[in-house]
Amino acid sequence: MSLLKIQDVTMNFGGLTALRNFHLELAPGEIVGLIGPNGAGKTTVFNIITGVYEPTHGRVFFLEREITGLRPDLITKAGIARTFQNIRLFKGLSVLENVLVANHLHLKANYLAAVFKLPGYRREERRMREKALALLERVGLLELRDEQAGALPYGLQRRLEIARALATEPKLLLLDEPAAGMNPKEAADLTAFIKAIQAEFGLTVFLIEHHMDVVMNISERIYVLDYGMTIASGKPAEVQNNQRVIEAYLGVNEDAED
Amino acid sequence: MENKTRNWILTTVAVLLLVGFLYFADNYLDLYIVRILNVCAIYAILGMSMNLVNGFTGLFSLGHAGFMAVGAYTTALLTMPPAVKKQIYYLAPLMKPLDQINLAFPLALFVAGLLAAVVGGLIAAPVLRLKGDYLAIATLGFAEIIRVVFTNTQSITNGALGLKGIPALTNLWWSFGTAAFTLVVLRSLINSSYGRALKAIREDEIAAESMGINLAKHKTLSFVIGAFFAGVGGGLLGNLLGTIDPKMFSSMFTFNILLIVVLGGMGSLTGSIISAFIVTIANEVLRFLDESINLGFVVIQGKVGMRSVVFSALLMFVVLFYRHGLMGETEFSWDRLLASKICRRTRALFRKNLQQRGVDR
Known part of the structure; x- marks a missing residue:
């Protein structure tokens, strides 16, 4: 049984497609990472899950129940809590x-x-x-x-x-760049903290993060977004060596192309 | 725990002193002063109710005069004797059941509050979708609509003629009693889980919603409760003044209450009470500004409305330089008062005095 299932979700803002045909499934108890360059559509995924945006197309299921376009407070009540990229x-x-x-x-x-x-x-x-x-x-x-x-x-x-999000007693915790602005020591502490509360509260954690140390260390699986498309997904090691991921992050070396 | 007992005793003493003072004022002070005291207490009620919406929930609403009008007219119509009603409705007779109804004052006040709350609930749904300035404009418009409707419903409100001969039922006991009740209820609400939710909405709406707070429900709750007490305050005012007409409840009235709220501190009930007294009393003390002033060598011609200029300037000053108002977001408490500089200095002075006289404590 999946805890969260996002089915073929597309999100358009006017002429801009922030997210295209996005699929995702989270099993209970997993820690899954979502990475990608700036503007790839990561926070849009969070906003769709939490009901801030209603997707242009596609459906979201939580515990087998459809939650697409439900009001944010009802989604929180259903058991999804989040933190924000810029602390709120x-x-x-x-x-x-x-x-x-x-x-x-x-x-x-x-x-x-x-x-x-x-x-x-x-x-x-x-x-x-x-x-x-x-x-x-x-x-x-x-x-x-x-x-x-x-x-x-x-x-x-x-x-x-994070404590405030936990107080809503969620089953799924969404963390939007929890380690942003932290030094390596703080980031390491945070990694340990997230792992500990995940086990203690029986949570499923889905996190957006730019600190590669944190994501690679903590996640069992990783999704990579670029320009609204999923360009890779899998175990950290697999994703790290994926050619398209490297290109998305570092750019294509045009001289070496032929 | 010791402090708790002390505070309890201090509060009891303060309440008893207030009751004693009210008894004295009611029996020995002249009617002019009694009337000002009544207005102080009523403005305190209006200020607190507006503070709940604007200060605690962060909804910039300017519809208060509308709710007051609903309350004032309801109470007046429910308490006026049928004979008086017959006399003043000479353009069009008063609508059927209303012309015979005559309720006891407290019941009439309660009905006034309920009716204002119902009106608040009705406009909450469309209006509370708006934010910030747009909400202010919409609520201001609502209050104007109420005023225009009241001017034109001849057979209910007697239109522009207004109501005269409203029985003078408001006395110090009712006004101060209601103010105390308002304070107790609103304080209890604000310190409850619902109050925390309202404050969370004020702090950050998006975060509040994602913490599972139903925005529409809680904003409506605040709005409706605010409207209830505004209606009750309006009712007390009508039965104090004896005459009301729609012009009284213009947006100027709302701004007067807003001045009280801002001066006292957005988010402080006791601040609203203190500033209600300051503003009302200042309004009387500054009456000389509206009259000609003879300085001996030159006579300054009085202009009616000079007082309003002073208050407008005061509001600007507070907003520019003293945004927190008198109390900020804190409430009056004995602990704070006793720990304050003035209080400590007074005690030190006392002690010194005693020692000088050779009396050891």
Whole structure:
């Protein structure tokens, strides 16, 4: 059974085709990478999965259920969480509140129960808090829980964004360039962190990344996009030696062509 | 825990002092001052309700005067005695069931709030698809539509003639009681999980949606609750003033409330309360600006409307140089007050004084 299945998806923006006949299947528990030069359509894939864009053509299935064009919040509810390429934390809220917000979708009490602090709501709020604190402890941000999210250093903001995504209790985690702007040491820490939470939370991870060390090290399979087309897919070693991938990244050596 | 008990005691004392003051004001202060105090409390309600939408949810809505109008007219029509209604509707008689209905004041206020909330809910669906400036324009237009409709529904609102002889039921207890209720409810909402969701929408809509927050539902919730309290505030105001007409609820009214919200701090309920008092009282104190001023050697001719100029300038000043307003996004708290510089200095001064007198603590 596949967890996520993207079937023949095409995405046009006016005259521009950002993604053409894209196919993808993720099995539960996998870590899969998505790479490609800038503008290849990687983030478009994420935006289609999470419902930000409705594809021009094609269908997306999650747990055998079609989710094409569903509202983003419903897709998150179904079990897909994401982080963003340029961090999008709730900067003015505290670290703890950022995580609590991501728990809001599980709240059953209605707003009147919340306003008048009925016992049912109180119980849920207490449980939410416990869960959020446990999660913050797990990712090592517990001491910083009352800090403003926007005031955290860059690396911790990335970590908080992952924690926030985890708080929605996803089955599939989409990471958009989690190691962007990190030095090799930080990137290595992040790799270990992603592997650890993947095992701990029983996640499937699908990530876009430019750091080749990170992708090659972490992914079981890799998809390579160029100009909206899948030009290669397979095990890291296979992809690394693929002629078309090398050309896409380094360009074609015209002198050597004939 | 110790602080919690202390704060609880301080709050109780403050509430008792307020009640005592209201009792004193109600019985001994002259009507002019009582009326200003009433207006302060009502503006506090209006400011808080607007702050929920604009400050906490980040929806730039300028439709507040419309909701107030709905509330003011509803309460007035529900509380006016049938005889008075008969008397003032001389162009066209009041519609059938309304001319006989006469409800108790609190019930009428509640109905006014509900009706304003219903109107808010109806316009939320189309209007809340818009963002930023476009939302502001659409809501401003909505408020104008309400005003025009009220001017032309002769047999319901008495049109441009307005309503006169609305029973003066608003007193200090109702206005301050409702303001306190509004504060408690909105504070509780904002500190709840729903409040966090609203703040998340303000901070980053895209991220909020991808965290599973239903944008339409939560924006509508904020808008409807804001409209409810605006309606209640409008109702209190109508029954305080005794006369209302559609012209009163022009966009100028919305801007007055906006000034209160911005001055107090977008995202601070207590800030809105403080600035409601400052603005209302300043509005009275600055009354001399509208009259001629005799400086002995020269007489400055008064211009009606000079006060508005002062307030417009104040709003510009706040937006340019003091964007956070009085309170920013923080709320009043005893901990903060007692830790503040002024408070610490006063205590130090006291201690010094005591020591000088040779009294050891």
